[in-house]
Protein backbone atom coordinates (compact mmCIF):
# COMPACT_ATOMS: atom_id res chain seq x y z
CA UNK A 28 0.00 0.00 0.00
CA UNK A 29 1.35 3.48 -0.78
CA UNK A 30 0.57 6.78 0.87
CA UNK A 31 0.76 9.89 -1.29
CA UNK A 32 1.87 13.02 0.55
CA UNK A 33 2.61 16.41 -0.90
CA UNK A 34 5.57 18.37 0.45
CA UNK A 35 3.85 21.74 0.14
CA UNK A 36 3.79 22.69 3.86
CA UNK A 37 5.43 25.44 5.88
CA UNK A 38 8.39 24.33 8.03
CA UNK A 39 7.26 26.71 10.81
CA UNK A 40 3.64 25.58 10.99
CA UNK A 41 1.73 24.82 14.21
CA UNK A 42 0.49 21.31 15.06
CA UNK A 43 -2.87 22.18 13.51
CA UNK A 44 -1.12 23.27 10.32
CA UNK A 45 0.79 20.01 10.23
CA UNK A 46 -2.31 17.83 10.68
CA UNK A 47 -3.34 16.93 7.13
CA UNK A 48 -6.62 18.51 6.05
CA UNK A 49 -7.57 15.07 4.77
CA UNK A 50 -6.06 11.69 5.57
CA UNK A 51 -7.26 8.41 4.06
CA UNK A 52 -5.68 5.18 5.29
CA UNK A 53 -6.34 1.94 3.44
CA UNK A 54 -9.79 3.02 2.28
CA UNK A 55 -11.67 0.24 0.52
CA UNK A 56 -15.25 0.45 -0.69
CA UNK A 57 -17.10 -2.60 -1.95
CA UNK A 58 -20.58 -2.16 -3.39
CA UNK A 59 -23.03 -5.08 -3.61
CA UNK A 60 -22.49 -8.57 -2.27
CA UNK A 61 -22.59 -12.26 -3.12
CA UNK A 62 -21.31 -12.44 -6.66
CA UNK A 63 -22.26 -8.86 -7.64
CA UNK A 64 -19.44 -7.21 -5.69
CA UNK A 65 -17.73 -4.15 -7.17
CA UNK A 66 -14.51 -3.04 -5.47
CA UNK A 67 -14.86 0.69 -6.25
CA UNK A 68 -11.88 1.65 -4.04
CA UNK A 69 -9.09 -0.72 -3.14
CA UNK A 70 -6.85 0.27 -0.19
CA UNK A 71 -6.37 3.95 -1.02
CA UNK A 72 -4.04 5.86 1.33
CA UNK A 73 -3.41 9.55 0.83
CA UNK A 74 -2.61 12.54 3.06
CA UNK A 75 -3.52 15.98 1.75
CA UNK A 76 -1.81 18.93 3.51
CA UNK A 77 -3.65 22.12 4.43
CA UNK A 78 -3.51 24.99 2.01
CA UNK A 79 -3.08 22.86 -1.09
CA UNK A 80 -5.11 22.28 -4.26
CA UNK A 81 -5.44 18.64 -5.36
CA UNK A 82 -7.15 17.30 -8.47
CA UNK A 83 -8.37 13.70 -8.64
CA UNK A 84 -8.48 12.14 -12.10
CA UNK A 85 -8.88 8.74 -13.68
CA UNK A 86 -10.80 6.89 -16.36
CA UNK A 87 -14.56 6.49 -16.08
CA UNK A 88 -15.38 4.00 -13.33
CA UNK A 89 -11.93 4.31 -11.71
CA UNK A 90 -13.44 5.34 -8.36
CA UNK A 91 -13.24 9.17 -8.35
CA UNK A 92 -16.79 9.75 -7.07
CA UNK A 93 -16.43 6.95 -4.54
CA UNK A 94 -13.16 8.53 -3.36
CA UNK A 95 -14.86 11.89 -2.89
CA UNK A 96 -17.91 10.40 -1.16
CA UNK A 97 -15.77 8.40 1.29
CA UNK A 98 -13.38 11.32 1.88
CA UNK A 99 -16.23 13.76 2.54
CA UNK A 100 -18.21 11.45 4.82
CA UNK A 101 -21.08 11.14 2.32
CA UNK A 102 -20.49 7.39 2.19
CA UNK A 103 -18.82 4.99 4.62
CA UNK A 104 -15.82 2.90 3.53
CA UNK A 105 -16.10 -0.88 3.82
CA UNK A 106 -12.70 -0.78 5.57
CA UNK A 107 -9.98 1.73 6.30
CA UNK A 108 -10.29 5.19 7.85
CA UNK A 109 -10.82 8.79 6.79
CA UNK A 110 -9.80 11.82 8.86
CA UNK A 111 -10.86 15.39 8.18
CA UNK A 112 -8.74 17.92 10.11
CA UNK A 113 -7.64 15.15 12.48
CA UNK A 114 -11.17 13.85 13.24
CA UNK A 115 -11.80 10.28 12.20
CA UNK A 116 -15.09 10.18 10.29
CA UNK A 117 -15.39 6.43 10.39
CA UNK A 118 -15.88 6.53 14.19
CA UNK A 119 -18.72 9.07 14.12
CA UNK A 120 -22.43 8.29 14.28
CA UNK A 121 -24.80 9.77 11.68
CA UNK A 122 -25.70 12.92 13.67
CA UNK A 123 -22.09 13.79 14.48
CA UNK A 124 -21.09 13.09 10.89
CA UNK A 125 -23.81 15.39 9.54
CA UNK A 126 -22.68 18.14 11.94
CA UNK A 127 -19.05 17.70 10.92
CA UNK A 128 -19.93 17.83 7.22
CA UNK A 129 -21.90 21.05 7.69
CA UNK A 130 -19.15 22.82 9.55
CA UNK A 131 -15.87 21.41 8.35
CA UNK A 132 -16.47 20.41 4.74
CA UNK A 133 -17.54 22.62 1.84
CA UNK A 134 -18.99 21.32 -1.42
CA UNK A 135 -19.02 22.83 -4.90
CA UNK A 136 -20.95 20.79 -7.47
CA UNK A 137 -21.18 20.93 -11.26
CA UNK A 138 -24.85 21.93 -11.01
CA UNK A 139 -24.32 24.70 -8.38
CA UNK A 140 -27.09 23.32 -6.08
CA UNK A 141 -28.28 26.72 -4.86
CA UNK A 142 -31.72 27.28 -3.32
CA UNK A 143 -33.60 29.24 -6.03
CA UNK A 144 -36.01 31.00 -3.67
CA UNK A 145 -33.23 32.41 -1.46
CA UNK A 146 -31.08 35.44 -2.23
CA UNK A 147 -27.33 35.17 -2.76
CA UNK A 148 -26.70 36.29 0.83
CA UNK A 149 -29.26 33.81 2.24
CA UNK A 150 -27.72 30.96 0.19
CA UNK A 151 -24.27 31.81 1.54
CA UNK A 152 -25.58 32.09 5.14
CA UNK A 153 -27.37 28.74 4.93
CA UNK A 154 -24.57 26.44 6.19
CA UNK A 155 -24.08 28.73 9.22
CA UNK A 156 -27.82 28.70 9.96
CA UNK A 157 -27.97 24.90 9.64
CA UNK A 158 -24.98 24.58 11.96
CA UNK A 159 -26.63 26.97 14.46
CA UNK A 160 -23.67 29.35 14.19
CA UNK A 161 -23.74 33.12 14.68
CA UNK A 162 -23.67 35.07 11.43
CA UNK A 163 -20.95 37.73 11.44
CA UNK A 164 -21.91 40.43 8.95
CA UNK A 165 -18.29 41.47 8.37
CA UNK A 166 -17.25 37.90 7.50
CA UNK A 167 -20.22 37.44 5.18
CA UNK A 168 -19.39 40.68 3.39
CA UNK A 169 -15.73 39.62 3.14
CA UNK A 170 -16.63 36.22 1.66
CA UNK A 171 -18.97 37.79 -0.91
CA UNK A 172 -16.20 40.26 -1.78
CA UNK A 173 -13.63 37.49 -2.17
CA UNK A 174 -15.74 35.76 -4.79
CA UNK A 175 -16.53 39.06 -6.55
CA UNK A 176 -20.24 39.23 -5.67
CA UNK A 177 -20.30 42.40 -3.54
CA UNK A 178 -23.10 44.00 -5.49
CA UNK A 179 -25.22 40.87 -5.89
CA UNK A 180 -26.16 39.94 -2.32
CA UNK A 181 -29.87 40.64 -2.84
CA UNK A 182 -30.22 38.81 -6.16
CA UNK A 183 -31.70 35.35 -6.59
CA UNK A 184 -29.74 32.56 -8.37
CA UNK A 185 -32.07 32.74 -11.40
CA UNK A 186 -30.93 36.34 -12.01
CA UNK A 187 -27.26 35.31 -12.22
CA UNK A 188 -25.04 33.75 -14.92
CA UNK A 189 -23.66 30.22 -14.47
CA UNK A 190 -20.27 31.59 -13.45
CA UNK A 191 -21.85 33.92 -10.90
CA UNK A 192 -23.95 31.06 -9.51
CA UNK A 193 -20.79 29.00 -9.05
CA UNK A 194 -19.22 31.97 -7.24
CA UNK A 195 -22.18 31.87 -4.82
CA UNK A 196 -21.58 28.14 -4.31
CA UNK A 197 -17.90 28.84 -3.58
CA UNK A 198 -18.83 31.57 -1.09
CA UNK A 199 -21.27 29.14 0.56
CA UNK A 200 -18.46 26.57 0.77
CA UNK A 201 -16.02 29.11 2.27
CA UNK A 202 -18.36 30.61 4.85
CA UNK A 203 -17.86 27.97 7.58
CA UNK A 204 -14.03 28.16 7.19
CA UNK A 205 -14.00 24.41 6.41
CA UNK A 206 -11.00 22.06 6.62
CA UNK A 207 -11.58 20.97 3.01
CA UNK A 208 -13.65 22.15 0.04
CA UNK A 209 -14.57 19.31 -2.32
CA UNK A 210 -15.29 20.17 -5.93
CA UNK A 211 -17.17 17.66 -8.08
CA UNK A 212 -16.53 18.77 -11.68
CA UNK A 213 -17.08 22.38 -10.54
CA UNK A 214 -16.52 23.78 -14.04
CA UNK A 215 -18.33 21.00 -15.93
CA UNK A 216 -21.36 23.19 -16.76
CA UNK A 217 -19.43 26.35 -17.68
CA UNK A 218 -17.95 27.71 -20.92
CA UNK A 219 -14.15 27.70 -21.20
CA UNK A 220 -13.58 31.34 -20.25
CA UNK A 221 -15.92 31.22 -17.25
CA UNK A 222 -14.42 27.86 -16.21
CA UNK A 223 -10.95 29.46 -16.11
CA UNK A 224 -12.25 32.31 -13.94
CA UNK A 225 -13.76 29.82 -11.48
CA UNK A 226 -10.55 27.74 -11.39
CA UNK A 227 -8.52 30.91 -10.81
CA UNK A 228 -10.87 31.77 -7.95
CA UNK A 229 -10.40 28.33 -6.35
CA UNK A 230 -6.63 28.79 -6.78
CA UNK A 231 -6.89 32.17 -5.03
CA UNK A 232 -8.84 30.59 -2.15
CA UNK A 233 -5.84 28.28 -1.65
CA UNK A 234 -3.05 30.81 -2.20
CA UNK A 235 -4.55 33.78 -0.39
CA UNK A 236 -7.10 32.20 1.95
CA UNK A 237 -5.05 29.12 2.95
CA UNK A 238 -8.03 26.93 1.98
CA UNK A 239 -7.62 23.26 1.06
CA UNK A 240 -9.35 22.22 -2.17
CA UNK A 241 -9.84 18.69 -3.54
CA UNK A 242 -11.45 18.59 -6.97
CA UNK A 243 -12.63 15.65 -9.08
CA UNK A 244 -12.39 16.44 -12.78
CA UNK A 245 -12.17 14.88 -16.24
CA UNK A 246 -10.53 17.98 -17.69
CA UNK A 247 -6.69 18.14 -17.89
CA UNK A 248 -6.93 21.94 -18.26
CA UNK A 249 -8.84 22.18 -14.97
CA UNK A 250 -6.40 19.79 -13.27
CA UNK A 251 -3.48 22.03 -14.30
CA UNK A 252 -4.66 24.62 -11.72
CA UNK A 253 -3.89 22.13 -8.92
CA UNK A 254 -0.61 21.69 -7.02
CA UNK A 255 -0.90 17.95 -7.44
CA UNK A 256 -2.97 15.55 -9.52
CA UNK A 257 -3.77 12.13 -8.04
CA UNK A 258 -4.57 9.45 -10.61
CA UNK A 259 -6.95 6.59 -9.87
CA UNK A 260 -7.22 3.40 -11.94
CA UNK A 261 -9.49 0.47 -11.05
CA UNK A 262 -10.01 1.82 -7.54
CA UNK A 263 -6.31 2.17 -6.70
CA UNK A 264 -3.91 5.11 -6.75
CA UNK A 265 -1.93 4.98 -9.96
CA UNK A 266 0.56 7.78 -9.23
CA UNK A 267 0.58 11.56 -9.11
CA UNK A 268 1.89 14.64 -10.92
CA UNK A 269 3.12 17.75 -9.11
CA UNK A 270 2.81 21.24 -10.66
CA UNK A 271 1.00 19.59 -13.57
CA UNK A 272 0.61 20.99 -17.06
CA UNK A 273 -2.53 20.14 -19.04
CA UNK A 274 -0.34 18.32 -21.59
CA UNK A 275 1.35 16.13 -18.97
CA UNK A 276 -2.02 15.30 -17.39
CA UNK A 277 -3.55 14.42 -20.78
CA UNK A 278 -0.59 12.23 -21.59
CA UNK A 279 -0.89 10.35 -18.26
CA UNK A 280 -4.63 9.93 -18.79
CA UNK A 281 -3.98 8.49 -22.25
CA UNK A 282 -1.58 5.98 -20.72
CA UNK A 283 -4.29 5.00 -18.22
CA UNK A 284 -6.56 4.31 -21.17
CA UNK A 285 -8.96 7.10 -20.27
CA UNK A 286 -9.82 8.21 -23.77
CA UNK A 287 -9.76 4.82 -25.54
Ligand SMILES: Nc1ncnc2c1ncn2[C@@H]1O[C@H](COP(=O)(O)OP(=O)(O)OP(=O)(O)O)[C@@H](O)[C@H]1O
Pocket residue numbers: 058059065066067085086087088089090091092093094
Ligand atom coordinates in the same frame (compact mmCIF):
# COMPACT_ATOMS: atom_id res chain seq x y z
N1 LIG B 1 -23.89 2.56 -5.56
C1 LIG B 1 -23.18 1.72 -6.31
N2 LIG B 1 -23.51 0.43 -6.42
C2 LIG B 1 -22.77 -0.43 -7.17
N3 LIG B 1 -21.66 -0.10 -7.86
C3 LIG B 1 -21.28 1.20 -7.78
C4 LIG B 1 -22.01 2.16 -7.02
N4 LIG B 1 -21.36 3.38 -7.14
C5 LIG B 1 -20.30 3.15 -7.95
N5 LIG B 1 -20.24 1.85 -8.32
C6 LIG B 1 -19.21 1.23 -9.17
O1 LIG B 1 -17.95 1.52 -8.60
C7 LIG B 1 -16.99 1.80 -9.61
C8 LIG B 1 -16.42 3.21 -9.39
O2 LIG B 1 -17.45 4.15 -9.62
P1 LIG B 1 -17.25 5.72 -9.47
O3 LIG B 1 -18.57 6.36 -9.74
O4 LIG B 1 -16.60 6.01 -8.18
O5 LIG B 1 -16.23 6.03 -10.67
P2 LIG B 1 -15.84 7.42 -11.35
O6 LIG B 1 -14.36 7.36 -11.58
O7 LIG B 1 -16.36 8.56 -10.56
O8 LIG B 1 -16.59 7.31 -12.74
P3 LIG B 1 -17.11 8.46 -13.75
O9 LIG B 1 -15.88 9.20 -14.21
O10 LIG B 1 -17.73 7.69 -14.87
O11 LIG B 1 -18.09 9.33 -13.00
C9 LIG B 1 -17.71 1.63 -10.95
O12 LIG B 1 -17.46 0.33 -11.42
C10 LIG B 1 -19.17 1.81 -10.56
O13 LIG B 1 -20.01 1.11 -11.45
